Amino acid sequence: MKKKLKKNEKKKLKILKAIDKFKNKITTKEKKLSKINIKIAAIEKKVAEKKARKLAKNKVEPSTSSINN
Numbered sequence: 001m002k003k004k005l006k007k008n009e010k011k012k013l014k015i016l017k018a019i020d021k022f023k024n025k026i027t028t029k030e031k032k033l034s035k036i037n038i039k040i041a042a043i044e045k046k047v048a049e050k051k052a053r054k055l056a057k058n059k060v061e062p063s064t065s066s067i068n069n
Helices: 002-068
Strands: none
Touching: none
16 A cells, blocks of 8 residues: 555656656746747837938938929
8 A cells, every 4th residue: 555655656756747747848948938029029129220210311301302493
């Protein structure tokens, strides 16, 4: 009876350790994904700023040429 209990306890410990390993892997992957998401957001922000500058520049240039004519 005691041997069975010991085997069951060992199995439970192995399962718990495996679960903990998987949880750690999941959290590290989530951290990596969040870092990637932050980088993507920064890149999108830069692109949007460049587009806004181009649009502003294009809108300003025709008005100055119309004043000169």
